[in-house]
Amino acid sequence: MDRKKFIKTGLLAVSGFYFLNSNLFQAVQPKTGKSGKEIIEAPILIIGSGYGGAVSALRLCEAGKKVVMLEMGLNWEKSGIPFSNMLKPGKSAAWLKKKTIAPFMNIFSLAPFTGTLDRMDFENINIWVGRGVGGGSLVNGGMAVTPKESYFKEVFPDLDSEKFYSHYFPLVQKELKVNVIGEQFLKDCPYYKFTRVGEAEAHKAGFKTIRVPNVYDFQYMEKEYRNEVPRSAFNTEVIYGNNHGKNSLDKTYLKKALETGNLEILDLHHVENIKLNGDKTYTLQVRQTDTSGTTVSEKEFNCKKLILAAGTMGTLQLLLHSNAVNHFPVHDQIGKNWGNNGNFMTGRNWVKPLSGGTGSKQSTIPVGGIDNWEDEEHPFFTEIAPLPMGMDVATALYLLINRVDKKGEVYYDPDTKKISLDWNQTNTVKMRENADYFIKKMNRANGGTRSHFLFNNGFGANVCYHPLGGCVLGKATNEYGKLKDHDNLYVLDGSLIPGTIGVNPFVTITAIAEYCIENLIRQNEFV
Numbered sequence: 184m185d186r187k188k189f190i191k192t193g194l195l196a197v198s199g200f201y202f203l204n205s206n207l208f209q210a211v212q213p214k215t216g217k218s219g220k221e222i223i224e225a226p227i228l229i230i231g232s233g234y235g236g237a238v239s240a241l242r243l244c245e246a247g248k249k250v251v252m253l254e255m256g257l258n259w260e261k262s263g264i265p266f267s268n269m270l271k272p273g274k275s276a277a278w279l280k281k282k283t284i285a286p287f288m289n290i291f292s293l294a295p296f297t298g299t300l301d302r303m304d305f306e307n308i309n310i311w312v313g314r315g316v317g318g319g320s321l322v323n324g325g326m327a328v329t330p331k332e333s334y335f336k337e338v339f340p341d342l343d344s345e346k347f348y349s350h351y352f353p354l355v356q357k358e359l360k361v362n363v364i365g366e367q368f369l370k371d372c373p374y375y376k377f378t379r380v381g382e383a384e385a386h387k388a389g390f391k392t393i394r395v396p397n398v399y400d401f402q403y404m405e406k407e408y409r410n411e412v413p414r415s416a417f418n419t420e421v422i423y424g425n426n427h428g429k430n431s432l433d434k435t436y437l438k439k440a441l442e443t444g445n446l447e448i449l450d451l452h453h454v455e456n457i458k459l460n461g462d463k464t465y466t467l468q469v470r471q472t473d474t475s476g477t478t479v480s481e482k483e484f485n486c487k488k489l490i491l492a493a494g495t496m497g498t499l500q501l502l503l504h505s506n507a508v509n510h511f512p513v514h515d516q517i518g519k520n521w522g523n524n525g526n527f528m529t530g531r532n533w534v535k536p537l538s539g540g541t542g543s544k545q546s547t548i549p550v551g552g553i554d555n556w557e558d559e560e561h562p563f564f565t566e567i568a569p570l571p572m573g574m575d576v577a578t579a580l581y582l583l584i585n586r587v588d589k590k591g592e593v594y595y596d597p598d599t600k601k602i603s604l605d606w607n608q609t610n611t612v613k614m615r616e617n618a619d620y621f622i623k624k625m626n627r628a629n630g631g632t633r634s635h636f637l638f639n640n641g642f643g644a645n646v647c648y649h650p651l652g653g654c655v656l657g658k659a660t661n662e663y664g665k666l667k668d669h670d671n672l673y674v675l676d677g678s679l680i681p682g683t684i685g686v687n688p689f690v691t692i693t694a695i696a697e698y699c700i701e702n703l704i705r706q707n708e709f710v
């Protein structure tokens with residue numbers, strides 16, 4: 184190449200590079216408004232970086248759209264701060280709390296920090312959620328369960344279930360890097376004694392067990408067992424984040440979306456409320472914080488298209504609060520058909536106390552479940568959950584998932600300026616009956632007692648990891664998640680599922696988001 188041509192090509196390359204970056208940068212280029220607030224224009228905004236948000240970001244970015252994502256939690260990868268484990272809770276352990284907020288044994292003091300796990304306390308139920316870039320994928324157990332087709336059809340009678348089982352579910356299993364533990368490893372590994380004992384006891388009591396797939400990389404796990412790599416699942420890491428092994432969204436969907444060069448993620452940006460403008464665009468009031476939760480800047484974001492993916496409770500809080508403070512239009516179906524996915528925690532003590540109990544070493548990653556769904560009188564599915572306490576406590580822990588025959592409702596409380604829940608004992612009566620039946624049958628066959636010292640006398644009706652519903656697909660939204668009464672607003676998260684899906688929900692949330700965003704893009708909603 185001659186000198187002239189070299190300079191010309193070089194300039195073109197440089198200006199091309201500049202153009203690409205400045206284009207994206209303009210998306211978040213601030214101006215200062217009359218109030219002194221920064222005003223930022225972004226064509227497409229996504230609130231929340233969990234499953235729904237991550238899927239939307241990837242598919243829009245692949246379609247060449249510039250996307251800005253606002254996340255109230257921290258970008259842990261960028262921060263370089265390691266996640267803490269359950270035996271030594273540190274910065275990542277709780278969202279701005281002075282004590283740990285695990286379902287029990289909260290004996291650890293904390294300095295308030297924008298940690299990964301948050302708990303929202305309502306009158307009759309406590310709801311745990313993930314915070315940070317990756318949302319719930321940072322704190323969850325990684326159980327990647329596809330719902331039973333018959334129940335999926337019952338919950339979503341209007342969806343083409345054949346297409347979901349032949350296309351969307353396989354697609355999300357691939358994108359989320361779902362894999363299954365090797366049977367020989369499970370049989371030999373001391374860290375899975377709790378699963379082997381749980382399965383043997385279930386069989387003795389006449390229950391059917393199933394192998395549960397996970398997004399934790401089991402090849403990595405085998406290496407950590409051989410001490411070839413740093414330990415994570417075998418180092419009590421999970422609900423405060425995993426430093427290794429787990430394919431959370433920052434390693435899958437969000438990573439791919441960022442690689443397109445079309446996505447900008449702004450962490451520690453908390454959206455307070457939304458206003459609908461006369462020209463059908465949206466203005467968001469946003470508070471940027473530091474890691475102690477202190478406000479460092481107030482900002483205004485304007486956008487043409489808005490995707491709400493703040494998780495079931497976050498999305499409902501934003502919609503109902505914005506309605507109260509900004510007369511933001513909300514359809515009368517918003518808040519209805521809410522459910523806890525039938526979550527009910529329970530446990531058993533004196534589990535094989537004479538033969539090493541459930542094991543002093545326990546992996547944090549669950550791989551076994553008991554499937555009693557087809558039992559007409561007591562239909563439930565339960566995870567055989569780990570209890571990694573660093574010693575053998577001869578205790579078995581179970582998170583039951585039941586049907587939700589009576590749904591609840593989320594409404595706005597003007598006094599607290601927060602959402603409240605119409606949800607009480609009558610909603611969980613059947614779940615409690617199922618837990619009682621299950622524990623009694625297990626104890627009769629194997630010995631042991633209900634864990635009276637855990638939860639409320641062994642029954643955790645108030646423990647919820649899977650809030651679902653309130654913006655149900657086809658009811659509060661059109662068939663693809665576009666909110667009724669709006670032209671440019673979409674909801675793509677767990678709130679689309681009507682309160683129940685019969686298994687751990689993130690595979691379904693991801694598949695529904697894939698289905699919706701594919702069709703919304705096809706309908707030219709984002710041009």
Ligand code: FAE
Binds near residue numbers: 675
């Ligand atoms: P989600 O993942 O909750 O993401 C919402 C994001 O929005 C979060 O990062 C929030 O910080 C952010 N956000 C909320 N409000 C705002 C705002 N105003 N401004 C800015 N950002 C905001 O939503 N499910 C499974 O399938 N398998 C499991 O093994 C499993 N284990 C779990 C264990 C625990 C301890 C917990 C808490 C949950 C578990 N789940 C599990 C549930 C699963 O993580 C949950 O259903 C999904 O994460 C929900 O996905 P969404 O996209 O709805």
